Amino acid sequence: MAATIRDVARRAGVGLGTVSRVLNNSPLVSPVTRERVLDAIAELRYSPSQIARSFSSGKTLTVSVIAPFFTRPSVVERLRGIESALHASGYSLVVFNVETAARRDACLHDVSRHDRSDGVLIISLTPREDEIMLLREAGTPVGLIDTEAEGMYGVRIDDVYGGELAVRHLLDLGHRRIGFVGDSEAEVQDFNFTSSRHRQIGYLKALDALAITPPPEYQRYGVHGRYEARLLARELLQLAEPPTAIFAASDTQAMGVLEAARDQQLRVPDDLSVVGFDDIDVAEYLGLTTVYQPLFASGKRGVEILLCLIAGDLPEPPSEVLPIKLVARGTTAPPA
Amino acid sequence: MAATIRDVARRAGVGLGTVSRVLNNSPLVSPVTRERVLDAIAELRYSPSQIARSFSSGKTLTVSVIAPFFTRPSVVERLRGIESALHASGYSLVVFNVETAARRDACLHDVSRHDRSDGVLIISLTPREDEIMLLREAGTPVGLIDTEAEGMYGVRIDDVYGGELAVRHLLDLGHRRIGFVGDSEAEVQDFNFTSSRHRQIGYLKALDALAITPPPEYQRYGVHGRYEARLLARELLQLAEPPTAIFAASDTQAMGVLEAARDQQLRVPDDLSVVGFDDIDVAEYLGLTTVYQPLFASGKRGVEILLCLIAGDLPEPPSEVLPIKLVARGTTAPPA
DNA sequence: TGCTACTATGGAACCAGTTCCAAGATTACG
DNA sequence: CGTAATCTTGGAACTGGTTCCATAGTAGCA
Numbered sequence: 095m096a097a098t099i100r101d102v103a104r105r106a107g108v109g110l111g112t113v114s115r116v117l118n119n120s121p122l123v124s125p126v127t128r129e130r131v132l133d134a135i136a137e138l139r140y141s142p143s144q145i146a147r148s149f150s151s152g153k154t155l156t157v158s159v160i161a162p163f164f165t166r167p168s169v170v171e172r173l174r175g176i177e178s179a180l181h182a183s184g185y186s187l188v189v190f191n192v193e194t195a196a197r198r199d200a201c202l203h204d205v206s207r208h209d210r211s212d213g214v215l216i217i218s219l220t221p222r223e224d225e226i227m228l229l230r231e232a233g234t235p236v237g238l239i240d241t242e243a244e245g246m247y248g249v250r251i252d253d254v255y256g257g258e259l260a261v262r263h264l265l266d267l268g269h270r271r272i273g274f275v276g277d278s279e280a281e282v283q284d285f286n287f288t289s290s291r292h293r294q295i296g297y298l299k300a301l302d303a304l305a306i307t308p309p310p311e312y313q314r315y316g317v318h319g320r321y322e323a324r325l326l327a328r329e330l331l332q333l334a335e336p337p338t339a340i341f342a343a344s345d346t347q348a349m350g351v352l353e354a355a356r357d358q359q360l361r362v363p364d365d366l367s368v369v370g371f372d373d374i375d376v377a378e379y380l381g382l383t384t385v386y387q388p389l390f391a392s393g394k395r396g397v398e399i400l401l402c403l404i405a406g407d408l409p410e411p412p413s414e415v416l417p418i419k420l421v422a423r424g425t426t427a428p429p430a
Numbered sequence: 431m432a433a434t435i436r437d438v439a440r441r442a443g444v445g446l447g448t449v450s451r452v453l454n455n456s457p458l459v460s461p462v463t464r465e466r467v468l469d470a471i472a473e474l475r476y477s478p479s480q481i482a483r484s485f486s487s488g489k490t491l492t493v494s495v496i497a498p499f500f501t502r503p504s505v506v507e508r509l510r511g512i513e514s515a516l517h518a519s520g521y522s523l524v525v526f527n528v529e530t531a532a533r534r535d536a537c538l539h540d541v542s543r544h545d546r547s548d549g550v551l552i553i554s555l556t557p558r559e560d561e562i563m564l565l566r567e568a569g570t571p572v573g574l575i576d577t578e579a580e581g582m583y584g585v586r587i588d589d590v591y592g593g594e595l596a597v598r599h600l601l602d603l604g605h606r607r608i609g610f611v612g613d614s615e616a617e618v619q620d621f622n623f624t625s626s627r628h629r630q631i632g633y634l635k636a637l638d639a640l641a642i643t644p645p646p647e648y649q650r651y652g653v654h655g656r657y658e659a660r661l662l663a664r665e666l667l668q669l670a671e672p673p674t675a676i677f678a679a680s681d682t683q684a685m686g687v688l689e690a691a692r693d694q695q696l697r698v699p700d701d702l703s704v705v706g707f708d709d710i711d712v713a714e715y716l717g718l719t720t721v722y723q724p725l726f727a728s729g730k731r732g733v734e735i736l737l738c739l740i741a742g743d744l745p746e747p748p749s750e751v752l753p754i755k756l757v758a759r760g761t762t763a764p765p766a
Numbered sequence: 767t768g769c770t771a772c773t774a775t776g777g778a779a780c781c782a783g784t785t786c787c788a789a790g791a792t793t794a795c796g
Numbered sequence: 797c798g799t800a801a802t803c804t805t806g807g808a809a810c811t812g813g814t815t816c817c818a819t820a821g822t823a824g825c826a
Contacts, residue, residue: 098783099783100783103806108805109807110783110784110807111784111785111786114783114785117783122805124804124805127804127805141545143781143782144543144545144546144783145481145484145545145546145782145783146781146782146783146784147782147783148481148485148783149481149482149782149784149813150782150783150784150785150810151784151785152784152811156524164510164513170500170501171501173501174501177500177525177526178527181527186524186546188492188522188523188525189513189525190513190522191510191513207477207480209480320715349715379656379685379689434811434812436812436813439777444775444776445777446778446813446814447775447776447814448775450813450814450815451774453813454814458775460773463775478812478813479811479813480813481811481812481813482781482814483812483813484813485783485811485812485814486780486781486812486813486814487813487814488781488814
């Protein structure tokens, strides 16, 4: 059907190797011959088979990315960074969406086969000991985004510090009763998500610096999302002594908190201050005070690190930390 | 390095073909032999090379999807439907994000090579005459999502009817001065997006049924997004005789309209009614009246159609139309 | 028992590139 | 002019599966 490299060779009256050399821009071809080959390629409307190429060269020019809940705005933005950097390098992007623990394990396992892609990017999921072994054995280059693991390379932020930033802002405004809304134990377990937990540690650290120990009932956990966060915040606000401010582990959860405040006829920020995390697109719209993290850049940088590994170099430092900052908007104010 | 099918054959003391038959669950293998081969596979920790498999069989078990602006919430939701259906069928998903006209053309061209993937899904972009030819010549199966084209298969909604639904709702409430905010001419041209235009036709049709002809200045166009929509809505609201209701071609644009209303100290829905389109996740949060369309289902159905084409069947009807409905929430009310 | 029909099996040929070695052509230089 | 070094070139071998044909084995049946 379609022309092959041999057809081109015959047509141009040259050898197989010569056509291959032309295709790969080898300098070992005389200008005259190159021209002749290019003519033959044009005449036959020849286009080399990518699969055959991958097969014989062992390179697929493809990168897999494992993204948990890839509809979450923060993940989407990272993906956009990944896609843009990858495309610029001529790589294709294969996406795996992980929404269950089983799928998480299956994906990590599949991808370690180092067969269909030249490398793997893992977003937010922290590989376990045995999975790290598997990936290393298979020799699959891996870049981690938004997480870190022993002996692996990647890019992340300091979530503990981010939590501190958020809560210090509330403390500076004069708040002392500060609640926390974060991911459920189950999610942390199932997916090995760490950011909510780390942000909470920052929350505790900031409070501890002022010798404040928040009561356990001020810290609530639920399945990630607006809906659950709304319920958790409602519980917080119905306490005998409710918090005057709530730090949510993500902007999405902060939106749930805002809904709960609305439900209780509380004005934000007059009656309740709210801080989120991530600075997703809609945060600006809502005037939500939050902690900004460079989502797009994390994807881009993750790709750079991975391509580095694929090329055989070792990036330095292994785990790069991107800067974050507090963005004060309209959902925080001094307590009444 | 890694074991090959020949190693397995040698180890199991059988022929090449037999191992291949075991791998492909051919019934033409005796239970005893099958067992022996499976043992050898386990002992050698053999796992067949996907690339070699694709190469020799011609199937890649991969589908490409071309998604314009894949961070837009509506696109993300479609992608989620695609990923879920594709994964259930054992296919991998290669994503191309299109954000410029040049990239649009390049992607459509690349993908038509029918080499790296068994089929292509195209979201919202309508292939042009020559592109259809190219795809047909290459024999690449194509599924269209959110658009249609002569002789091609896919799934979509009736955008004209959607626009009618939205505007009829406003008319029923008593509005007569109704503005429209949609995509810019440039976008429609560059990407061959059709939905904004079709929704506007629905808008005109609904008004026409009541013999209303909206003045040209009531219809504004700008680059898709919250920011531009806000500016356009501001212009509308500053007219000598401003509209009492605005229909935005998407929820994202409706959010811009809401911002503009806020800027002008207008209360929604008392002073201004707003209707969006798509019913993205955040619409519910905002209490936005909008037109619901099955985004997730469109992705899923698109995959089903594509797999059908890959299998060599022709789906009926060629262009399937999914149901939509108006979701009345808090941003619409009778005019003051 | 002999013939047929079907099952089970082995392995060559094939897919379309890349890689690398051998060899011919050309140039450089003493 | 002869020899070495360098530049070009051709094509066999290789990548790891699938496919299909030939053949051996076996059961069914008259």
